[in-house]
Amino acid sequence: xxxxxxxxxxxxxxxxxxxxxxxxxxxxxxxxxxxxxxxxxxxxxxxxxxxxxxxxxxxxxxxxxxxxxxxxxxxxxxxxxxxxxxxxxxxxxxxxxxxxxxxxxxxxxxxxxxxxxxxxxxxxxxxxxxxxxxxxxxxxxxxxxxxxxxxxxxxxxxxxxxxxxxxxxxxxxxxxxxxxxxxxxxxxxxxxxxxxxxxxxxxxxxxxxxxxxxxxxxxxxxxxxxxxxxxxxxxxxxxxxxxxxxxxxxxxxxxxxxxxxxxxxxxxxxxxxxxxxxxxxxxxx
Amino acid sequence: xxxxxxxxxxxxxxxxxxxxxxxxxxxxxxxxxxxxxxxxxxxxxxxxxxxxxxxxxxxxxxxxxxxxxxxxxxxxxxxxxxxxxxxxxxxxxxxxxxxxxxxxxxxxxxxxxxxxxxxxxxxxxxxxxxxxxxxxxxxxxxxxxxxxxxxxxxxxxxxxxxxxxxxxxxxxxxxxxxxxxxxxxxxxxxxxxxxxxxxxxxxxxxxxxxxxxxxxxxxxxxxxxxxxxxxxxxxxxxxxxxxxxxxxxxxxxxxxxxxxxxxxxxxxxxxxxxxxxxxxxxxxxxxxxxxxxxxxxxxxxxxxxxxxxxxxxxxxxxxxxxxxxxxxxxxxxxxxxxxxxxxxxxxxxxxxxxxxxxx
Numbered sequence: 001x002x003x004x005x006x007x008x009x010x011x012x013x014x015x016x017x018x019x020x021x022x023x024x025x026x027x028x029x030x031x032x033x034x035x036x037x038x039x040x041x042x043x044x045x046x047x048x049x050x051x052x053x054x055x056x057x058x059x060x061x062x063x064x065x066x067x068x069x070x071x072x073x074x075x076x077x078x079x080x081x082x083x084x085x086x087x088x089x090x091x092x093x094x095x096x097x098x099x100x101x102x103x104x105x106x107x108x109x110x111x112x113x114x115x116x117x118x119x120x121x122x123x124x125x126x127x128x129x130x131x132x133x134x135x136x137x138x139x140x141x142x143x144x145x146x147x148x149x150x151x152x153x154x155x156x157x158x159x160x161x162x163x164x165x166x167x168x169x170x171x172x173x174x175x176x177x178x179x180x181x182x183x184x185x186x187x188x189x190x191x192x193x194x195x196x197x198x199x200x201x202x203x204x205x206x207x208x209x210x211x212x213x214x215x216x217x218x219x220x221x222x223x224x225x226x227x228x229x230x231x232x233x234x235x236x237x238x239x240x241x242x243x244x245x246x247x248x249x250x251x252x253x254x255x256x257x258x259x260x261x262x263x264x265x266x267x268x269x270x271x272x273x274x275x276x277x278x279x280x281x282x283x284x285x
Numbered sequence: 286x287x288x289x290x291x292x293x294x295x296x297x298x299x300x301x302x303x304x305x306x307x308x309x310x311x312x313x314x315x316x317x318x319x320x321x322x323x324x325x326x327x328x329x330x331x332x333x334x335x336x337x338x339x340x341x342x343x344x345x346x347x348x349x350x351x352x353x354x355x356x357x358x359x360x361x362x363x364x365x366x367x368x369x370x371x372x373x374x375x376x377x378x379x380x381x382x383x384x385x386x387x388x389x390x391x392x393x394x395x396x397x398x399x400x401x402x403x404x405x406x407x408x409x410x411x412x413x414x415x416x417x418x419x420x421x422x423x424x425x426x427x428x429x430x431x432x433x434x435x436x437x438x439x440x441x442x443x444x445x446x447x448x449x450x451x452x453x454x455x456x457x458x459x460x461x462x463x464x465x466x467x468x469x470x471x472x473x474x475x476x477x478x479x480x481x482x483x484x485x486x487x488x489x490x491x492x493x494x495x496x497x498x499x500x501x502x503x504x505x506x507x508x509x510x511x512x513x514x515x516x517x518x519x520x521x522x523x524x525x526x527x528x529x530x531x532x533x534x535x536x537x538x539x540x541x542x543x544x545x546x547x548x549x550x551x552x553x554x555x556x557x558x559x560x561x562x563x564x565x566x567x568x569x570x571x572x573x574x575x576x577x578x579x580x581x582x583x584x585x586x587x588x589x590x591x592x593x594x595x596x597x598x599x600x601x602x603x604x605x606x607x608x609x610x611x612x613x614x615x616x617x618x619x620x621x622x623x624x625x626x627x628x629x630x631x632x633x634x635x636x637x638x639x640x641x642x643x644x
Contacts, residue, residue, distance in 0.1 A: 176370035179337050184384035184431075185358030194383070198374040 027262070033255035034058070041251050053252065061256040065237070077257050080234035083226075084216055085264060087233060090153040091215030092208050099162035099207070100200065104192055106163070107170040108178070118167075125160040129221060137224050147228045156221060162207050169203050170196065205275040213265045234261045287348035287361070287438040287471060288313045289334065294343035296329055296495075303329050305495045306343065311473065311488075316465050318474045320482035321492030321518070328443055330492070331475045335364050335441050347439060358384075363432035364441040368448060369424045371416040371431075377403075378412040381430045395434075402433040405464065422453045429464070442474040446481060458484060479519050483507070491515045509632075513639035516564045516632055522596060525570075525606045527563045528636065531556050540633075544602035548580055551629050554644040561642065564632035567596065570608035572622045579623025583608060588617050597622065 033041050036051035065076040105111075106118050129136075136155045145151030173196065181191045197204075222233045238261060241254050289311040296304040304326045311317050319327040332338040334345055336357035344351050352360050363384075371380050378399060385395045403409045406426040416424055425445060432440055442461070446454045458481055465472055465485075476482055482489055483503045491499045491506060491514075499511035503519075510516035516524040529540040529548075537552035540563050548563070550556070573579040581601050589596040590612055597608045597616055608624055616622050633642040 174368060174370065176366045176368055177372065179335075179357075180364070180366060180370040180372075180431075182337065183335065183357045183362065183364050185387045186383075190387065195372055195374075201374075 030255045030258050034259050057252045057256040061253050075229045077260050080237050084233040087152050088212045088215035091156050092211035094157035095159040095162050095211045096207050099159050099166050102163045103166035121160050121163050147231050151225045205272050209272045212268050216265050290346045292344045296341045303495055307497045314469045316472045316487045318482040318486035319490045325492040326495040327475045327492045336360050361437050362439045363435045363437040365428045365432050365445045367444040369428040376413050377427050381434050384435050398434045402430040406430050421449050440470050440472040511641050513634045522567050522607045524564045524566050527604055529563045531558050531561055542602040560636040562634040562636050567607040567609040569630045570624045570626050572610050572614050573625045580626050581624040583624050585620050
């Protein structure tokens, strides 16, 4: 915008700043709560300035973890987070690979019932995990995949959204590029690896961010599959701590874990954002 | 290098027939231009030769091999596309060498070929750049470079210059012509631009509605168009067409226009009397000198001055007519010049079929 409108600018900034404050305040509170000891945080009103226990709480959460009711010992946030990380990365990478391949098949190959398969994939968009969770659980349980990473990841890997997104992207790739590759002698998979995948880099980055956060935030599925503490994810653990009845709730520890749980998605978004911008600046096609 | 033979080549999409049967023999090293308006089937024909479209009927051979069922990569062809179709994420060097890398050629051979092509096309300074950092003309050269490095026996060009601006188009046209002289590879070039067609072609194929109306050398197509369509398409401004009735009078055959104007036809022409279409090129009309009896009186409504020449647009016997006269003749809008035509250069076509009448 080249025109200068001071009042509009002021109002715009005001709205932005207020919204940011509203969004950021709970996170600030979590950080504050993580920096006091239990006595400090239990005061009324709750303190709004940082205390001195931040690193102690963090170390405590990371290495020992709060006690989960019904489980004798605490589970360290380090283990929980590495579980979450394995799950989120596997889901994101798996989804991208499967979606790229299925979108490739749907856009570039003429096979019987092509449209039928496309619509079948598309319709599953409308079915959230919760709807099909009992049959899915049954299948996973029968396969003996309870309390395994495979069980955590596999059922969540198929993705209609990503397939759809890649299909839309592939359809914008000019036909001449396919023809040029055919004349150059590239077979279908060669074309896929040498041309389509590099061209989809920015879409892949976007999908990775979205699916990583989706995987990281999974709650219901790990709740069913991961009974053993060593397969629990951090989101699951926080949920359990919060709902502990009559328990001795270690709020500073819980908040420290919440802050820790926030970090990997933030890191992914911040790192990938550079890719987005790059992708937007250099319009390739 | 190879010759290309088309025998009864047809293409239909379901019920719709796109190509109605083309027969053509392209000699080794020949530069063939397929020209025609949008939708005439010229690109389809080229894509069938390339192997990007299936052939419904007939055969296409490259060299001595029928290629109907052979994949594009094995046809020993290279194609230059209208929108260049460069791989956007690869550098110029990678773009040019991609086909060779797939064939598993050694690095040093690839290097040699790419360097040689880059030299011919003056692309050496740009080898490490991405296509988006190049201008339209440079991209077009990369697309040609990609074709050259493959050292194919046939080059296929699909309207390669239509995305360039007018000046660059003229320049690239010349470069393509030089390239062909230098490499001597059989080339098939599709365009809708008749200037490109006339200047580049050894032989011209004029396509109309899925048929090859005429195949011949440019001067031949210009001098003896086989149909009214070809006559109207080749030559700028387009040939004038006047409906006429041919009568055999005492002084030899005459063409009588609808307003009664009579043009004496050469006495050597033996044409049965009847209805015909008379074709006269604008450049074969001139204004009458003082003392001459004009053949035609033109009512000019618009005069377009091009510099050296002026195009006089007007009507004769209710039909549009254009005359190309030297600008110094001094005619302007709404003047009424008398025109003289060299009737031996006129063309007579059948009124119904539009086919040329041999006279």
